Amino acid sequence: EVQLLESGGGLVQPGGSLRLSCAASGFTFSNYTMTWVRQAPGKGLEWVSTVVRSGDSTYHADSVKGRFTISRDNSRQTLFLQMNSLRVEDTAMYYCVRGIFAPDYWGQGTLVTVSP
Amino acid sequence: DVVMTQSPLSLPVTLGQPASISCRSSQSLVHSDGDTYLNWFQQRPGQSPRRLVYKVSKRASGVPDRFSGSGSGTDFTLEISRVEAEDVGIYYCMQGTHWPRTFGQGTKVEIK
Numbered sequence: 001e002v003q004l005l006e007s008g009g010g011l012v013q014p015g016g017s018l019r020l021s022c023a024a025s026g027f028t029f030s031n032y033t034m035t036w037v038r039q040a041p042g043k044g045l046e047w048v049s050t051v052v053r054s055g056d057s058t059y060h061a062d063s064v065k066g067r068f069t070i071s072r073d074n075s076r077q078t079l080f081l082q083m084n085s086l087r088v089e090d091t092a093m094y095y096c097v098r099g100i101f102a103p104d105y106w107g108q109g110t111l112v113t114v115s116p
Numbered sequence: 117d118v119v120m121t122q123s124p125l126s127l128p129v130t131l132g133q134p135a136s137i138s139c140r141s142s143q144s145l146v147h148s149d150g151d152t153y154l155n156w157f158q159q160r161p162g163q164s165p166r167r168l169v170y171k172v173s174k175r176a177s178g179v180p181d182r183f184s185g186s187g188s189g190t191d192f193t194l195e196i197s198r199v200e201a202e203d204v205g206i207y208y209c210m211q212g213t214h215w216p217r218t219f220g221q222g223t224k225v226e227i228k
Contacts, residue, residue: 035217037165045157045165045208047217061216095164100155101212102170109164 002026002105004096009110016086020110022079022096026028029077030054033100036070036081038092039109046092050100051090086114117144118211120199122220135196137223139209144189146213153212156185156194159207159222168207169194201227 008020020036036048049070050059058070069082079096093109119142145152145158156169167176169185172192182197196203204227209220 002142042137044222045210045219047219050217059215101147101151102155102167103212104167104170104176106164106166 002098004098004105004107005094006094006107006110009058009094009112011113011115012086013116014086014088014114016114017082017084018086018112020081020083020094020096020112022107024077024079024096024098027098029072030074034070034072034079035097035100035103036079037095037097037106038090038112039095040089040092043092048094051079077109083112086112087112089113117216118145118214118218120209120211120218120220122207122209122223125221125223127223129196129199129224129225130228131201132198134216135199135203135225137194137207137225138141139187139192139194139210139220140190141190141211144216145211146189152188154185154187154192155210155212157208157210158184158203158205159208160202163207196225199225199227 003025005023035050051070055072067085071080091114095109096107097103098105121140123138152172154172157165158168159165173185184195186193206222206224208222
């Protein structure tokens with residue numbers, strides 16, 4: 001059974017940093033492009049970042065470019081999102097998602113709250 | 117960026133009746149590989165999104181056959197043949213062809 005388990009969310013002040021993790025199981029992690037998608041409270045879905053299977057190429061939304069970095073450790077079957085210079089508008093549930101053309105599995109999400 | 121426009125944004129339906137959601141993209145979603153990466157997701161209250169349909173019309177594993185997707189180019193539709201109580205939630209279309217990936221605003225389906 002495919003499972004994606006996010007962790008690392010929490011309350012942080014503006015300008016602070018957080019590192020999100022997503023532990024994957026039930027499939028060969030290194031065979032899949034992985035993605036982070038976020039959802040602000042009461043709002044819609046927003047693609048954040050994607051990393052290809054090898055980790056060599058990454059893509060970030062303009063809203064997070066230069067502040068967020070996606071990475072992966074295939075040996076540990078884990079996806080990461082390093083978030084720096086956090087802003088109030090980054091407050092959201094962050095979902096770990098498998099794939100990018102036709103994403104199939106989503107984790108339960110980890111909540112990031114940026115507040116003074 | 118490709119803008120995904122859904123309509124309606126709110127859809128009250130009667131149990132057992134059909135429902136239809138439209139999704140239009142600002143550019144063609146035909147990829148250079150020949151596929152069209154238009155996906156539909158369902159988000160039930162308090163849950164993570166769940167994939168219903170991918171590549172326009174392919175039903176995801178475990179999805180009831182009352183859900184169907186259709187369309188081409190820039191114009192797509194998700195249809196529910198007979199709405200059930202468990203179908204309540206927000207439905208999103210998403211394009212996986214162009215960077216950045218973009219979602220529609222969401223359509224809230226509720227029971228009348």
